[in-house]
Amino acid sequence: MAFSMKKTSANLIHKIFLILSILFLSACIVIPTPWTDDKISKEKISLITPGQTTKDEVLVKFDEPDVIWERGGQEQVFVYKWERLRAIWILAGGYNATGGTLNTDEALLILFDETDHVKMIKRGTKSGFESYGDFLNRCLNEDKE
Amino acid sequence: MTKTAHRLLYPTIFVILVIMLSGCTTTVLPSAKDYELLNSGKRSVVLIRIICEGEGEFYEVFRHAVSDDNIGLALGGFETGGKLRQKIPAHLSSQTRKDGWLYYVLEPGFHYLAVQPPRRTDVWSYENSFNSALLWRLDIPPQTGIVYAGTLHIPIIKQKMLFGGLSIKSFIKDSIVVLDDEDAARKIATDFFPELEAFKTILMVKHDGPIILKTPQIVE
Numbered sequence: 001m002a003f004s005m006k007k008t009s010a011n012l013i014h015k016i017f018l019i020l021s022i023l024f025l026s027a028c029i030v031i032p033t034p035w036t037d038d039k040i041s042k043e044k045i046s047l048i049t050p051g052q053t054t055k056d057e058v059l060v061k062f063d064e065p066d067v068i069w070e071r072g073g074q075e076q077v078f079v080y081k082w083e084r085l086r087a088i089w090i091l092a093g094g095y096n097a098t099g100g101t102l103n104t105d106e107a108l109l110i111l112f113d114e115t116d117h118v119k120m121i122k123r124g125t126k127s128g129f130e131s132y133g134d135f136l137n138r139c140l141n142e143d144k145e
Numbered sequence: 146m147t148k149t150a151h152r153l154l155y156p157t158i159f160v161i162l163v164i165m166l167s168g169c170t171t172t173v174l175p176s177a178k179d180y181e182l183l184n185s186g187k188r189s190v191v192l193i194r195i196i197c198e199g200e201g202e203f204y205e206v207f208r209h210a211v212s213d214d215n216i217g218l219a220l221g222g223f224e225t226g227g228k229l230r231q232k233i234p235a236h237l238s239s240q241t242r243k244d245g246w247l248y249y250v251l252e253p254g255f256h257y258l259a260v261q262p263p264r265r266t267d268v269w270s271y272e273n274s275f276n277s278a279l280l281w282r283l284d285i286p287p288q289t290g291i292v293y294a295g296t297l298h299i300p301i302i303k304q305k306m307l308f309g310g311l312s313i314k315s316f317i318k319d320s321i322v323v324l325d326d327e328d329a330a331r332k333i334a335t336d337f338f339p340e341l342e343a344f345k346t347i348l349m350v351k352h353d354g355p356i357i358l359k360t361p362q363i364v365e
Binding site: 064072132 | 223224225226227228354355356357358359360361
C-alpha cells in the first residue's frame with residue numbers, strides 16, 4: 001500500500017514537472033537570423049589567391065587584422081575576428097519579457113610564408129567548449145589531419 | 146519538510162560563501178600544480194607592482210578585501226585570442242600586497258594587461274570597459290622561473306566615499322609610466338621562490354595596434 005502511494009506521488013511529480021516545463025518553454029521563442037552578414041564576405045575572401053596575393057595586398061583589401069599570430073620561425077597569421085548573430089531569443093511570462101542574442105565567434109585566418117605571400121586561408125567558427133588558442137590551432141591543422 | 150530544509154541549508158550556505166569569497170583578493174603562494182608547471186618551465190611567476198599616487202600622496206592599491214573595491218586588472222593572451230578577461234591578482238604576503246605587489250602564474254608568450262579604477266557599474270559593463278583601457282604587453286620567455294614585468298605608476302584622481310574613506314575615481318591615463326624596481330623584485334623572488342633560479346626583468350610596454358600573439362613555446 002505504502003509502495004503504491006509512493007509510486008503515485010512520484011508519477012504525479014513527474015507529470016507536474018513536465019507540464020511546468022512545457023508551459024515555461026512555450027513562452028520561449030528563438031528566431032534564427034540567417035540573413036545576417038559576415039564581417040568579411042565570401043566574395044572578398046575569393047579575391048585572395050594563395051601563392052600570389054601578398055601581405056601588403058591583404059592589408060589594403062582587409063585593413064589591419066585584429067590579431068597577428070606569430071607561429072614561430074617566419075610564419076605569420078593574420079586573424080580577423082567577428083561575432084555573428086545566429087538567433088534572437090525572447091522569453092515571456094506574465095507581464096514580463098526578456099530577450100537576448102545567440103552569437104558565434106567567427107574568424108578568418110590568413111597564413112603567410114617567409115616571402116610574405118599568402119600560404120593558406122581558412123575560415124572557422126569557434127566552438128563554445130574550446131579556448132581561442134585551441135581554435136586557432138584547429139583551424140590551421142584541420143587539413144593536415 | 147524540516148529534514149529537507151536542513152539538507153538544503155548547508156549546500157545553500159556553501160554556494161553563497163563560494164560566490165561571496167570568489168571576489169576576495171588572495172594572499173597565497175602558487176599551488177602544488179603551479180609549482181609542477183613552474184619547475185618544468187611551462188609557466189613563470191610574473192611579478193608586477195602597481196603604485197597609485199594622487200595629490201602628492203600614495204594610495205594603497207589593494208587595501209580592500211573585496212577585489213571590486215580595489216583597482217581591476219584584466220589579462221588576455223594566446224588562450225583567449227587576446228581578449229581581455231578580468232583576473233583577480235594574487236599576493237605573496239600582506240606586506241607585499243600593501244606595497245602594491247601582485248603576481249600571476251602565466252605561460253610563455255605575449256600577454257596583455259589592462260588596469261581600471263574600482264568597479265562602480267554592473268559586471269558586464271565593467272568587463273567591457275577594459276577593452277578601451279590602455280594595454281600593456283608582457284613578454285614572458287620560456288624556461289624562466291620568475292619574470293619581473295615592471296612597476297606601473299598610475300597618477301589618480303581620488304574621491305571621498307559617502308560614509309568616509311577614499312577611493313579611486315579615475316586614472317590620469319596620459320601620465321601612466323612603467324618604472325623599474327628590479328632590486329625589490331629580486332628580493333621578493335629570493336624570499337618567496339628561492340628554488341626558482343632563473344629571474345629576468347622584462348618591462349611591460351604600452352601596446353597599440355593589432356594584438357600580437359605567440360604560440361606558447363614549451364620546451365619538454
